[in-house]
Amino acid sequence: MYNTAITELIQGYKSISIIGMDKNAGKTTVLNHLIQNAKRDNLPLGITSIGRDGEELDLVTSTKKPRIYVRKDTIIATAKDCIKNCDITKEVLQTTGIHTALGEVIILRALSDGYVDLGGPSVNRHMSRIVKELSHLGCNLVLVDGALSRKTFASPSITEATILSTGASLSKNIDMVVEKTKHSVNLLSADEVKDNRLIELCKSTLEEQRINIIYKDYTIKSLNNVTSLNSSKDIIENINDRVSYIYLKGILSDKLLKDFINTTNKYKNITFIAEDGTKLFLEKETLDIFKAKGGNIQVISPINLLCLTCNPKSPFGYEFNKHELLNKLQSSIELPVYDILQ
Numbered sequence: 001m002y003n004t005a006i007t008e009l010i011q012g013y014k015s016i017s018i019i020g021m022d023k024n025a026g027k028t029t030v031l032n033h034l035i036q037n038a039k040r041d042n043l044p045l046g047i048t049s050i051g052r053d054g055e056e057l058d059l060v061t062s063t064k065k066p067r068i069y070v071r072k073d074t075i076i077a078t079a080k081d082c083i084k085n086c087d088i089t090k091e092v093l094q095t096t097g098i099h100t101a102l103g104e105v106i107i108l109r110a111l112s113d114g115y116v117d118l119g120g121p122s123v124n125r126h127m128s129r130i131v132k133e134l135s136h137l138g139c140n141l142v143l144v145d146g147a148l149s150r151k152t153f154a155s156p157s158i159t160e161a162t163i164l165s166t167g168a169s170l171s172k173n174i175d176m177v178v179e180k181t182k183h184s185v186n187l188l189s190a191d192e193v194k195d196n197r198l199i200e201l202c203k204s205t206l207e208e209q210r211i212n213i214i215y216k217d218y219t220i221k222s223l224n225n226v227t228s229l230n231s232s233k234d235i236i237e238n239i240n241d242r243v244s245y246i247y248l249k250g251i252l253s254d255k256l257l258k259d260f261i262n263t264t265n266k267y268k269n270i271t272f273i274a275e276d277g278t279k280l281f282l283e284k285e286t287l288d289i290f291k292a293k294g295g296n297i298q299v300i301s302p303i304n305l306l307c308l309t310c311n312p313k314s315p316f317g318y319e320f321n322k323h324e325l326l327n328k329l330q331s332s333i334e335l336p337v338y339d340i341l342q
Contacts, residue, residue, distance in 0.1 A: 006030070006163070006338055007037040009306050010141075015131050015159040016306075019146040020166075021181055026311030026340045027165040028066045031145050033340070038141055039071040046134030048077035048105075049118035049145040050127065067115045068145070074110045075137055077130045079103045079119030088114035093137060098126045107133060118145060128158045155278045161304040164188070165340070166329070167311030174320050178328045183284040185305065185333050188277040192302040202247045202273060202300055213238050214245040228252055232259030239266045247273040251281045252297070257290050268294035276301045307336040 010016055016034075020027035031047075038045040047070065070076065070088065077096070078086070080103030089111040098105045102119040105126075110116075121127050127144065134142045144159055166181040168174075193199055197218060205212050209222035211231050223234050228248050232255075235246060248256075252274045260267045267290075274280055276299050290297075310329055312322040322339055329337045 005336065006307060006309070007034065009336065010034065010161065010163075013161045014135060014140065015142040015144065016161050016163060017144040017146050017159040018163045018165065021164065021184060022167070022169045024169040024311070024315045025165040025167040026309055027145065027163075028068060029311070029340050030163060030165055030309050031143060032066060032069055034143055035068070035070055035074070039074075044073070044075075044138050044140045045071075046075040046077070046131075046137065046139030046142040047116075047118065047145070048127070048130050048134070048142070049120040050122060068118060069114070070110050070116050071113050072110055075134055075139055076108045076110060076116055076118070077105055077120060077134060078108070078116065079105055082117040082119040083108070085117035086115065088112050088116060094133070096130065096133065098130070105130065107137065120144075124155065124158060131158060155276050156301045156303055157276075161306050162188070163306055163309060165309045165311065168314035168318065168320050168325070169311070169316070172314075172318060174325060174328065177320075177325070178332050179284070181308070181329065182332050183287075185308065185335060187280040187282060187287075188303050188305050190274070190277045190280060190297055190299045190302070193273060193298045193300055198245065198273075199300055205247065205249065207249070210249045211235060212247040212249070213243055214247060215242045216244045217242075228256045232256050232263070236260070236264050236266060239264075239270065243270055245271050245273055248279075249275060251279050254282050254286050257282060257286050257295070260295070261286070261289055261293065265293070271296040271298055273297075274299050277303045305335060307338060308333060309338050309340045311340055 018027045018031050035045065079100045082102055083106065091109045091111055093107045093109055096105045096107065098121050100119060100121055105121060121130060131142050166177065168177065170177045170180055201218055201220060211223040211226055213221045221238065223231060226234050228251055252272060308329060310325055312325045313319040326337060326339050
């Protein structure tokens, strides 16, 4: 029997992303649970996916996976090539002009219950538009099926809240599963900038101004033609005692922090700022060393991480004791944690 506490947690939200730590972490099971409960509560529902999901076999691991089952009147945004794999009776509501490797994203209404194959956009602004289109079509709840490899779709600019799914497929070592999951939760839950003047200053920077050095008097210097992957030398050369913050649009990379750790100690009184926790692409060891040496990281927009779900079974022939996995996660992570089939 599914755990009903998850459906209680999501009440009041209009859009939710479900992201998996790894393939076969159980996010499709969570998605199906939320779909069925939305129907029970007579909640107009829209669904879409980051990339492809809903196929019978995982295209990477060739392991069998649960399919996505929708109820009549669900509104679905999926790629044209995926429609032939949907066994629902359907009505085309609109085309979007958004093209993927699987064809244009089409918005459909299910006229019967059945299985669907989802294939959605892989660009943030496209996904944001799809979520808004589904809301405009009357969906009181939009579910976005995602993956940690494309975790930027958990950004608060796209969905209001996020559920993270983890499980035995991450590692044969249960403690490693817990450690990796805890690190991802820490990144997604990074500390929020509290200075309203600083927030407005960061939001006012132009799209092409990827690296921004902010001084104590709130003046700003933008470094053009550099990214977080190749900017460490430029940033270090521009740091002095008047610098308080470094705001990076786009990702804050592991390489950048390593460059700072290995070449300078100038970052110790400076806060690195990212747009949100999905932009932090950092290894645990790098982050631990950076913080231990006085480094600080904050985000403009915090992610509303509602809960964690765990799957004790791996598709590769092993499984954990479900109570042990649940207890280890609950004792290590300050979030509600649910066994997806408790």
